[in-house]
Amino acid sequence: xxxxxxxxxxxxxxxxxxxTISAQTGKQRQRLTREQLAEVQxxxxxxxxxxxxETSQRFIDTFCQFQRDIWALGPRxxxxxxxxxxxxxxxxxxxxxxxxxxxxxxxxxxYGIYSEFLTQKQIxxxxxxERQMMGRLSKHGKSKRPKR
Numbered sequence: 001x002x003x004x005x006x007x008x009x010x011x012x013x014x015x016x017x018x019x020t021i022s023a024q025t026g027k028q029r030q031r032l033t034r035e036q037l038a039e040v041q042x043x044x045x046x047x048x049x050x051x052x053x054e055t056s057q058r059f060i061d062t063f064c065q066f067q068r069d070i071w072a073l074g075p076r077x078x079x080x081x082x083x084x085x086x087x088x089x090x091x092x093x094x095x096x097x098x099x100x101x102x103x104x105x106x107x108x109x110x111y112g113i114y115s116e117f118l119t120q121k122q123i124x125x126x127x128x129x130e131r132q133m134m135g136r137l138s139k140h141g142k143s144k145r146p147k148r
Contacts, residue, residue: 038067045129049122058117059126066110073102 032040042063046056077095084092114123 034067034071035064038064041130041133044133045126048129049125055117059114062110062113066106069106069110070103073099073106 039060042060043056045063046059051059077092077099079096080089080092111123114126118126
């Protein structure tokens with residue numbers, strides 16, 4: 001009788017343990033790489049604007065290359081803070097301005113490329129949709145961060 005109770009207890013424990021593990025793995029979602037995210041964004045914009053297949057593919061390729069160029073610039077320089085000396089603050093501000101200028105230069109370059117296959121109204125709409133998506137992503141990311 002003790003042997004049956006032990007086996008029954010073991011079966012119940014294993015069933016409970018396996019159920020917990022499968023529930024945890026089911027909840028985990030694989031995160032997209034930033035390249036995959038850029039492609040999803042580009043496809044969403046192309047679909048939202050009802051682009052034809054050729055224009056859509058050209059836009060997706062161009063948009064993804066633009067994102068890669070932005071990422072190649074590296075992260076935005078840190079914001080100056082009160083503990084910095086005047087010289088350090090000046091260097092930090094110049095670094096942020098230089099970074100902003102590089103981004104502006106890229107945006108102008110890709111504006112020229114977009115102008116080759118999109119109308120001006122379409123380009124404006126691309127920028128609007130991109131800004132909306134970035135706003136949603138930043139709100140989504142903030143809601144997942146732990147509160148301090």
